[in-house]
Amino acid sequence: MTELKNDRFLRALMRQPVDRTPVWMMRQAGRYLPEYRATREKAGDFLSLCKNTPLACEVTLQPLERFPLDAAILFSDILTIPDALGLGLYFETGEGPKFKHTIRSQSDVDAMPKIKAETDLDYVMNAVSTIRGALNGRVPLIGFSGSPWTLATYMVEGGSSKDFREAKKLMYGQPEVMHQLLDLLADAVVDYLNGQIKAGAQAVQIFDTWGGMLSGWAYEEFSLRYMKKIVDNLIRENDGRYVPVILFTKNGGQWLESIADSGADAVGLDWTTDIGEARSRIGDRVALQGNMDPTMLYAPKARIREEVADILRRYGAGSGHIFNLGHGITPDVDPEHAKAFIEAVVELSPEYHR
């Protein structure tokens, strides 16, 4: 067991005192970094990069070499589970993820194989343990998964969607089939995240990218309920330390109270919710992660710094804030602007922790 040299991310997730606000970025290892593009070139396509243990480890560490980040996140994708379930994931340049097969009926659900993360997704577990070793205690490693609802949208639609009409057709028209799919996915996610925790993940994040496309009751019934099932069944210990869970529902600001009651330790916020108001709504039930608009990174560096100052001021004094973007960093951001963002958090946040 290597000693963790920087634990402010884990401490802030548990609302314990820190010297400054920790910071990391969703999609911090990605196309905005020229060194990422070079490594991906070597690997071939994106999926081959995810499956290549040394190269997946290399790209995970790249942003840490450039910026004073407080966490690393496993380099992989949320769509590895549907791929292991036999749907045939592929990426067409500029078009996002696609599946060869879709799930739209009872018989499609019944035909899916039973999977075990440790064998069927062994490349992810290998990446986790390799990255954890390479980090050597520098910062904690975050594991992740998609939420059942978000995974189901891709599996039913066969890829990305604007209006989710096929997923919603199934949800409203044959709710029992959708529930069966979501329940099966919740079990697969539990197995997958527990595998990552056993392999060395020190915190986990559930990405519910499309939960915010649902009405309030449907969010409770088709998304939050299954995320609760996951949270209830996770292993919460690694190397003698508590493993916190972050739940990120994009566009979920209106349901903060129920998300905060899910059993998760932290709630991820996109930029459409004021972080100060969010804090007063949920009190000290959970930590908050977020929430600068990622497109703010196109602004001049001085403007980025002002925005960081404003978000820190809105959250206010005390622990429980993990600075992040409100969603993933975009591929055409200048890495120098990402650096200005992270340095602003490092420089401006200590005054809130005296």
Ligand code: CP3
């Ligand atoms: O945050 C990180 O640095 C960790 C890596 C990570 C990736 N995907 C790498 C990636 C994480 C956490 C994800 C999660 C993910 N993947 C989500 C949920 C997060 C979110 O954004 O809300 C979703 C919806 C996906 C599905 C997916 N994978 C999409 C929509 C895309 C983009 C397709 C495109 O061409 O824009 C991917 C591909 C992907 N995942 C890339 C990376 C770095 C780009 C692949 C490349 O071309 O190199």
